[in-house]
Amino acid sequence: MNIKKQFKEGLITNNPVLVQLIGMCATMAITTSMFNGVGMGLSVLIILTCCNVVVSLLRKIIPGEIRLAIFVVVIAGFVTIVDLLLQAFVPALSDALGVFIPLIVVNCIIIGRAEAFCSKNGVAASFIDGIAQGLGYTLVLMAMCFIRELLGSGSIGGGLIDIANGFRLTLDGSGAGIQIFPSEYGIMYMILPFGGFMTLGALIALMQYVLRKSAEKKELKEAQEVNE
Amino acid sequence: MVTSLLSISLGAILINNFIFSQFLGCCPFLGVSQKVDTALGMGLAVTFVMGMSSALCYVVTGLLNALGLNYMGTLAYILIIASLVQLVEMFLKKNIPSLYSSLGIYLPLITTNCAVLGVVLLNVQNSYNFIESVTYGITGGLGFLVAIVLFASVRERLQFAEYPKSFEGFPIALVSAGLLALAFMGFSGMKIW
Numbered sequence: 458m459n460i461k462k463q464f465k466e467g468l469i470t471n472n473p474v475l476v477q478l479i480g481m482c483a484t485m486a487i488t489t490s491m492f493n494g495v496g497m498g499l500s501v502l503i504i505l506t507c508c509n510v511v512v513s514l515l516r517k518i519i520p521g522e523i524r525l526a527i528f529v530v531v532i533a534g535f536v537t538i539v540d541l542l543l544q545a546f547v548p549a550l551s552d553a554l555g556v557f558i559p560l561i562v563v564n565c566i567i568i569g570r571a572e573a574f575c576s577k578n579g580v581a582a583s584f585i586d587g588i589a590q591g592l593g594y595t596l597v598l599m600a601m602c603f604i605r606e607l608l609g610s611g612s613i614g615g616g617l618i619d620i621a622n623g624f625r626l627t628l629d630g631s632g633a634g635i636q637i638f639p640s641e642y643g644i645m646y647m648i649l650p651f652g653g654f655m656t657l658g659a660l661i662a663l664m665q666y667v668l669r670k671s672a673e674k675k676e677l678k679e680a681q682e683v684n685e
Numbered sequence: 686m687v688t689s690l691l692s693i694s695l696g697a698i699l700i701n702n703f704i705f706s707q708f709l710g711c712c713p714f715l716g717v718s719q720k721v722d723t724a725l726g727m728g729l730a731v732t733f734v735m736g737m738s739s740a741l742c743y744v745v746t747g748l749l750n751a752l753g754l755n756y757m758g759t760l761a762y763i764l765i766i767a768s769l770v771q772l773v774e775m776f777l778k779k780n781i782p783s784l785y786s787s788l789g790i791y792l793p794l795i796t797t798n799c800a801v802l803g804v805v806l807l808n809v810q811n812s813y814n815f816i817e818s819v820t821y822g823i824t825g826g827l828g829f830l831v832a833i834v835l836f837a838s839v840r841e842r843l844q845f846a847e848y849p850k851s852f853e854g855f856p857i858a859l860v861s862a863g864l865l866a867l868a869f870m871g872f873s874g875m876k877i878w
Contacts, residue, residue, distance in 0.1 A: 478715075478855055481711050481712065482709060482710070482712065482799045483799075485708050485711065486708035486709075525793075525796075526764075526767060529763055529764075530760065530764070533760040533763050534760065536759060537756060537757070537759055537760060540759070541756060555810075556803055556806045556807060559759045559802070559806055560709075560802060560806070562763055562802065563763070563796070563797040563799050563801075564797075565712060565797055568797060646867070649870065650705055650706050650708065650863075650870070651863050651866045651870065653863075654859050654860065654862045654863030654866055655859070655863040657859055658852070658857070658859030658863065659860075661859065662851045662852045662856035663851070665852075665854075665856065666851035
């Protein structure tokens with residue numbers, strides 16, 4: 458078990474959205490304000506960690522043929538719990554995300570990790586994996602929100618930060634965010650579906666560029682060492 | 686009645702297209718759109734599953750409401766969808782093996798297609814009656830079919846296009862999907878009755 462390596466994989470080299478290319482529907486749909494992005498990211502993080510632990514605990518009992526059905530039932534259970542908790546305690550988030558909270562059930566990240574990691578690894582490693590992958594997902598959502606919100610409506614941290622009554626965090630989605638430029642000068646298209654596709658495309662391209670460059674650098678270095 | 690069904694249908698196919706305006710079903714949309722034939726098969730399979738699951742889940746929703754178990758909805762729906770997909774898989778394997786092998790891993794993955802669970806949840810949210818639910822399911826599937834076939838024909842041309850190396854694969858597909866979404870936005874001002 459290597460905690461540092463797992464976090465590096467979750468955040469960068471094996472990031473669920475940017476490298477594994479899964480769980481993209483929600484990534485593009487809800488990233489219109491920072492409040493939605495952070496809320497969705499944290500919900501997925503919690504569900505992913507819980508499911509990872511349970512699946513890893515059950516991995517020796519579950520028969521191979523029906524494992525997917527069992528994973529789905531476990532996931533649906535945790536999603537229902539989180540859905541009900543959000544409806545009770547953070548209704549603003551529940552309203553803003555709408556069907557995308559119950560749709561976490563079919564988010565490929567969770568079933569993907571259950572299949573690829575937890576059915577082969579121990580409980581502690583699966584727990585760390587859930588947190589690392591969940592954080593990687595949350596960071597991508599936050600980056601998407603930052604770009605789309607800033608370009609689309611000229612603000613940062615909409616729903617999450619309130620500066621009208623002193624700088625504070627609002628957890629009920631009431632904060633207006635920090636206005637960088639007046640919202641009527643924003644590119645409205647960035648908030649619309651078009652902006653979702655474009656921003657994610659650009660982010661994945663950036664990630665591929667960075668990974669390719671670092672791989673080339675590594676090769677160059679090894680070649681030099683061989684020459685010396 | 687007819688006008689409401691018509692407005693649901695046009696809404697699901699053009700104005701609120703599942704992919705281009707609601708982002709439901711993006712994984713198979715991006716995964717199985719390399720060739721028009723495969724895209725067509727995938728679209729038809731999804732349409733069938735969406736129509737059937739709308740009908741079945743409407744009945745189950747009524748049953749759960751009667752028992753006061755509404756909170757079990759998501760769990761029940763996903764199990765129904767999973768067994769429907771299993772049925773389609775068995776049917777295709779026996780009768781159209783060529784389509785079965787070209788859909789590959791994406792066929793069982795219809796279970797985790799958010800468009801299918803999405804349409805069921807939206808039916809409940811909009812409190813549609815039985816006929817409206819089935820109409821919304823089938824036309825939503827047709828909207829998915831239109832989107833994926835259009836996108837597959839765009840992607841076939843993309844093979845001959847030149848673009849920066851970093852955009853290879855998914856990024857350029859996402860950018861072209863974005864442009865298609867922009868085109869579909871032209872419908873968003875339309876209002877029916």
